[in-house]
Each structure stands twice: as C-alpha cells, then as structure tokens.
Amino acid sequence: MTQPHEHYYVPAQSKWPIIATLGMGTSVYGLATWFNDMSAQRADSNGPLIFSVGGLFLAYMLFGWFGAVIKESRAGLYSAQMDRSFRWGMSWFIFSEVMFFAAFFGALFYVRTFAGPWLGGDGAKGVANMLWPNFEYVWPLLQTPDPKLFPAPKEVIDPWHLPLLNTVLLVSSSVTLTIAHHALKHGKRALLKAWLALTIVLGVTFLGFQAVEYVEAYRELGLTLGSGIYGSTFFMLTGFHGAHVTLGTVMLAVMLVRILRGHFDAEHQFGFEAASWYWHFVDVVWIALFVFVYVL
Template sequence: MSGATTAYYVPHSARWPIVGSIGLFIFFYGFASWLNDAPLGREMFFLGVGVMVFMMFGWFGQVAKESESGAYNSQVDSSFRLSMMWFIFSEVMFFAAFFGALFYARTFSGPWIGGIGGGGADVTNALLYQGYDYVWPTNGPGDIGGNFQQMGWFGLPLINTLLLLTSGVTCTFAHHAIRAGHRKPFILWLLATVTLGFIFVFLQAEEYMHAYSAMNLTMNSGIYGSTFYLLTGFHGFHVTMGAIILLVVMIRAIRNHFSAENHFAFEAAAWYWHFVDVVWLGLFIFVYLV
C-alpha cells in the first residue's frame, strides 16, 4: 500500500449506504402505507424522499471529490464498471418480472377464467365466472373500478417515444464529444438530453392526469390498470432518476471534471439512459400497441 494511485481505495467511513438503506425503507413503507390508506403513509413517503435526496447529494459529492483528488486507480475503475453492469442487469430482471406479470395475465390467467384453453377452463368459467368473455384490456369478471377507456398509442405516448429516442441520440453525441475532448459540445448535448428527459416526465404526468380524469383509468381498474401504472410508473421513476443523474454529470462537466480519458461517471449514466430507452420501447409495444 504505497499510495492512492497504486492502492485500492476504500473509504474510511462509508455512512451513505446505511443512510440510503434507511431512506429506501421509509420511502417504500410510506408508499405502501399510502396506497392502503394507512395512517402517516403520505408523510412517511415524503420523509423517505427527503432522506434519499439528502443521501444522493452527499454520496454524489463524496464520490466526485474522491475522483477529482486522484484517489481512484484502474482497479477501482474496473470495479465501478462491473458494478454498473450488475446494477443494470438487476434492473433488467426487475422489469422482466413486471413484463412477465403482464404476459401471464394476458396469455394465461385472463383467457383461463374466460373459459379459453384446457385444464378445466370451461368448467371454471361456467361455475365461477359465467357470462364473462375475456377480451384484453380487461378489469376482470368483477368489472373492478367500473368502465374505463384503453390508453392508446397515439398522442402523448408516441410523442414520449420520439422524445426518448431523440434523447438517446443526443446522449450518444455527448459521448462522442467528450471522447474527442470537445467540452462545450459535450455540455450542450448533455443539456439537450436532460431537457428531453424532464419533458418526458412532464408529459407522462399529463398523460396520467388525463387517464384519471377523462378515461376513468386508475390503478383500481383491474389487472389492466394495475399493470399499466406499475410498468409505466416505475419506468417514469427510472427516467426521473436518470435525468437527475445526467443533470449532476452536466454540472460536473461545467466544473471541468471530465476529460477525454477520464469520464466514466458520464459513461455509467449513459449506459443507464440507453437501458431506460430500450425498456420504453418494450413498454410502447406491449402496453400501448399490442
């Protein structure tokens, strides 16, 4: 252990992971409580949000200071890259579970209770759900949530698709710019990417408000409503986080933190952003189009 440039850097006091764990616990406990109308659910949710924001400011700042001080060597850089790869893989599996739930509901459980398929589906339909004809989208035999309209692909969903695809292009242009050592174009392309990301989130909020107020499409609208908001809502959360991360990267770029040789913080954010783009394409096809 002869120095920072040869030794594998380990922080002396890594308090931010425990702060983040506490924040996540409060966040999800509050969110679940809020959904179930439990006491203090909303307050716990926003307290968790506050703890998470505090954690991100502190942790991002610490990592930036460590990077700019020259504390990281090539081994640490490799660890960062492997960690980001495994993180994105975990996100792939996260969304795969929800896509799997949508697929199962549409292909197996829905048709089965509608009397379609073998295994006694016709008997189950005749005894328990007589008169129910399965057609997707559905809110089930109980007509849960009442009548609703299906969310179409044209309009805001299509606009948001074009916005995210364009943001992927601007993010790639930013990557080429920093690799060539062109700092100003790098910042401008980053600004374009961040702007498109936040516009996407704003338009998705508009879509949700229209769905609730004009279409009676809510999270209580049976399996269709729950899977629609589960998939698009979690994706919107990921877009929000990705845009915030890119915003932090842009602020660091303005402060001249990156060079053509050293810019993995941006690369990690770019990987995440492209992953978000790909997930949205899957959502657009299987939630809105099919």
C-alpha cells in the same frame, strides 16, 4: 487532478449505507401504505408523508455519498482496478434493473396469456363457470369480472398520440446523449454541454407529457390503479419507468453541473458513461413498454 492512486483504494467507514437502508425502507413502506389506503379509498392516508420522508433520506444519501466519491476521484485516489470495479458495479446494477422490469413484464405476459383466458373459460384450467359465468376475457380488459369491486376503464390510452410522441422524445434523447458522449471523447466541451443540456430537456419534456397522460387517464378514461389488472399493470410498468426517467434526468443534470465545473476528460469519464448507460437502458425499456403495453 493528481496522479491516480497506485493501489486499490479502500474508503473509511461510512454512514451512507445505513442512511440508504433507512431511506429505502421508509420509502417502500410509505409507498405500500399509500397504495393500500388508495385502494381502500381512505382520504386520511399517511402514506404520502412517509414516502416523502423516505425520499428526503434518499436524496440526502445520494448527495452526500456521491459527493464523497467525486471528491475521492478528483483527489486521484482511484486506480485502474477501482475503475473496473465501478464498471462491474454499474453493470450489475443495470442487470438488477433488467430483472426488476422483467418481473413486471412477466406478470403482464402471464395475465394476458394464461390467467385471463383461464378466467374466461379457455383451456383445460378454464374456471369461468365457477367464478364469473358471464365473464368473457378480451385484452385490454375493459370489462372486469367484478365491476363493483374493480370498475373498468371507459377506454384505453391511444398509443399513437402522447405515447408515440414520448417514444420519439426518448429515442431522440439517446441520440443527443450519444453525440454528447462523442464530443466529450474528442474534447469538444461546448458541443458536449449543448447536447447534454438538450438531452435533459427531452427527458423533462417526456415526464411532463407522462403527467398529462396520467391526468387524462384518471379524470377522463377512468383508468386507475383500481380499475382491474389492466390498470394495475399499466401504472406499475409506466409508473416505475417514469421514476427511472426521473432518476436518469437527475443523474444527467448532475453530470452537466460537473462538466460546467471542468470535470471529465477523454481519459477520466466513467461518471458520465455510467449515467449514459443508465439512460440508454431506460430508453430500451420504454420501447418495450410502448410495444407491449400500449400497442399490443
């Protein structure tokens, strides 16, 4: 690696922001179409195809854009000020993710604390007699106000089996990643590779168990996106978290490839640190999910 650039590096005009915009817009539109057609029980939905096209755009953007950033970094074009900018940028990105999940947790809290009891007739805003006279609110909502429109699930997922196992897996992955980070700081590259690879294995295992859990929920428990507010909040929170675990696993896999190619040392390791921050954030979100979605 050459000596760091003395001044703030300003890259040339790039196509990647435009491709990112196209990919994100297409993916969100495809996902919304997919969910709407699913709720309408349409079997000929184009949502999955549109979502996949958007995903390919995003994959192409990520590969190309981050590849360009890595080349610039390896060429020594980044100064200390640029490093601080990257750190602030990643910090604000994680903060935006905190707000993203806060919105869904807020919706869950509002339903459980206010809207649900009101529909059941509790409090000054109770409207049970106006809408569903026989509805009694109990969380988790296994008896929906309108069972014909929103068939209720048979039962909820037991938190002390797969969810608990997944909690152990993710907490363990934070420990293994921290050990890998310390190995990088002390130049122990063999340990770094081993512990980082183990972290990736734990992340993939988590995703596998979550897929098993989803199959069980749909096929055996009747717990779906269309099974009332409990089903929708459950799958929105756990599903988006699963997407974040997938992204974090990909990030760690890229870090492993870079480490195998000799990248990073005790002084230049922000790419690894950024991926680590993201992974620890995802782990903290899962602990909150386990407590507020599965247990309480």
